[in-house]
Amino acid sequence: PLEIVIAAAADADGAIITMAKNTEEAAVIFGCLQLGSDGVLMPGRSVGDATALKATAAGGTGELLLVELEVTAVSHIGMGERACVDTCSYLGKDEGILVGSHSKGMILCVSETHPLPYMPTRPFRVNAGAIHSYTLADEGRTRYLSELRAGSKVMAVDTKGRTRTVAVGRVKIETRPLISIDAVAAG
Incomplete structure (x- = not known):
């Protein structure tokens, strides 16, 4: 599970980039262990996907x-x-x-x-x-x-x-x- 990878890599050099199918999955990835992955790679399937991913990465705050x-x-x-x-x-x-x-x-x-x-x-x-x-x-x-x-x-x-x-x-x-x-x- 991603939680184990994030915990194991806590003090390691480099970054964890995780694949996501959609923004819902990306939100889960960013929230793992309250640290999240360092980045998410998500295919754009429709107009607005990149903007939605950016909002998800920011925590949806406004x-x-x-x-x-x-x-x-x-x-x-x-x-x-x-x-x-x-x-x-x-x-x-x-x-x-x-x-x-x-x-x-x-x-x-x-x-x-x-x-x-x-x-x-x-x-x-x-x-x-x-x-x-x-x-x-x-x-x-x-x-x-x-x-x-x-x-x-x-x-x-x-x-x-x-x-x-x-x-x-x-x-x-x-x-x-x-x-x-x-x-x-x-x-």
Whole structure:
């Protein structure tokens, strides 16, 4: 396995270049032992493959311009189905996913990294919102929370706008009291 090759070559001269069939395989190769291969050789089969490989090599990270919003109304709307998104990654203290009723306007819902007296922190979990809500998935696409499944990819975002793609481990949907939050940006 590649993990053994990378571990054995840790202090050796030279570089490990690994063949990949596609960008999904390249992402696995770059992530092995959190070090990855020194390089990936991948055949280009369609337009955009080189750009996709470059983004994969960079870790898929990017930045979003986040703006501060003013909350103009909060109202209880009764009981409904809420999606709780458990990711396969630890999320940072001020990191979560963007969630909203509109694909062009979302609110950052941070993970359960802030301690509460009645439960332990779960830094992989985001209590995201009602199942009709959108979130940002991989490649900047939007997905309904109700569409997410184990293996889906979502965009994790921190309060500085730094992004990374994380895998969903499961989505727990439960009946909970829901609130509606209205917010606007200045200007």
